Amino acid sequence: MSGLPATQMGAPAPEGGALIVAPKGGGQRQRMTRGQSIARVAILVVVLGYLILPLFAMLEFSTRGDFGSRSLDAFAAILGKQDLIDSLTTTLQIAVLTVVGMLLLLVPTMVWTIVRVPRMRRVIEFLCLLPLAIPAIVLVVGIAPIYRFMGQNFGKIGASPLTLALIDIVLVLPFAYRAIDASLRSIDTATLADAARSLGAGWVGTIVQVIMPNIRAGILSASVLAIALVLGEYTISSLLSFNTLQVVIVVLGKQDPFISVAVSFSALIFGFVLLVVIARVGAARRTNRQVEEPAV
């Protein structure tokens, strides 16, 4: 097999092809110069500093005790603030509703678009990205009358802060669309859906049993982004006078800055841990499917 400088033909593959063997010694790793190494470390330090320094400052501030001592009183006090606990509970409920609502709205719509009306894909993408271009204050001005109407006509449910999930679903669309779209593009969605339907699956079965398990990474990313958005959303909640976590933190900050910063710090750590847990769950499920034998 002359004339194959980059690769060598290996053993015959089981079905008549040939396995490609990576050339030994080929593609030697470029040696980094000392200057490049220093620049790399410097960039890493600057980025980590940018991310960690505010967290460190928050931790330092929120653990200040009397006479220069350290204290966890601000963190302990969180548990005693009922309005804080209530707002956290409400915010988490909104987060769950937002994730569920976003997935129910987006996944079937995107799958249907790909399978049945692919020419509408651009339109759906444009609609989903639209909230990025609309300032929150404009959204509130537009949506406030609807909330007023719901409050007046749908009793407790209409006036509940949980209705914020409706607007949070809209706000998270641009990010969730991108995450799910990337996953849908990584599989042949249309063919998988056709195959499932030809075998007897309905649309719900096709989406739940075939499509969703194969875009789990995108769904997890979209969910994390939705949770992060809800945990950090302040403007709309405040303008619509709902007591969510961020609103209560701001109010609290005016009364007791130590507790306010402790809550903010805890919320950040909570979000980070959530992100890691979700990422690890996704990775663990992928690993379970790996088999050590090579593909043939």
Place this chain on the structure above:
Amino acid sequence: MTDSNPNVASNGHGVAVAFQDMHRWYGPVHALNGLSIDIAPGELIALLGPSGCGKTTALRALGGLDDVDQGRILVDGKDITNVPTNKRNMGIVFQAYSLFPNMTARDNVAYGLRLRGIDAAARKRKADETLELVGLGQQAGRYPHQMSGGQQQRVALARALAIEPKVLLLDEPLSALDAKVRRQLREEIRRIQIMIGITTLFVTHDQEEALAMGDRVGVMSAGRLEQIGPPSELYDRPKTRFVAEFVGLTNRIAATAQGGTVNVLGMAVPLLEGSDQSGPVDALVRPENVRLTPTDDGDARVAAVSFLGSLCRAQVTLPDETLVVAQMSASDARGLYPGAAVRVSVEPAPVFAVAA
């Protein structure tokens, strides 16, 4: 055009399928233009044609994956034109690898059975049996990414067969595979199809595949069925210019037609039905019907000789610079080499002729 083949033996599992005057428009494109085909129970029909001729549209319409704007589809005498895909009980193998990546080969095959409410033990037994049928009994626990393309398409075939479909639809299932695997798999598909006796529609743009597999081959162009018939009939007696030019290798040799015959390279040969019958024409002559005789006073020259195993193919330049391809057995090709002088003649087999 409607045609059927009552001579195909069925073991009783196959059902009759009929396309009746089907039309499908995609905007200004008339993808199916009055397509009518009758498929006998247990028959394998290969639909052949260039890209965009409507063959896949016809298959998808039968599978319920695409709608038709006009016409009817009958399966076993029942009109299924408006029956949704998931209620049609059709087994489909797609061109693209379509195994569910999150499921093992066994789970893929058992998926359709699960949807039919078959219990787990029976599902597993049936899935394993079907995988055994396609020669992958040992691979049941593997995921699609751990299998080669050929293996994936075998599993896809097993998955389609496991639900005991009324009709098997094969949408260019071999086109992503390399040549050797294609040949193996097409023979295997044909063996299984005959064994089960299932009515099958096979769509391909590969002539060799269509001619090798089909009980009958339908040639499509621009949404219409040009001709349908047994492979030998299609090859030897094309009825339209498109079929004559599309199926098999063909030489275009300038000739003169008159009174049902055409004079090609000094030989009067009969014209096929549908040919232009008079005046200057191009005779479409198969390479195996071109005869070369090495002789010093020959007025043609061999340009190149290709060795194809048991056969040889020689390119010859005629005095008017026309390039003609001749095909012969390797033993008959002795004495042919680039530059050799030859005399060219044709066999007296009927040919198709088109206006020059």
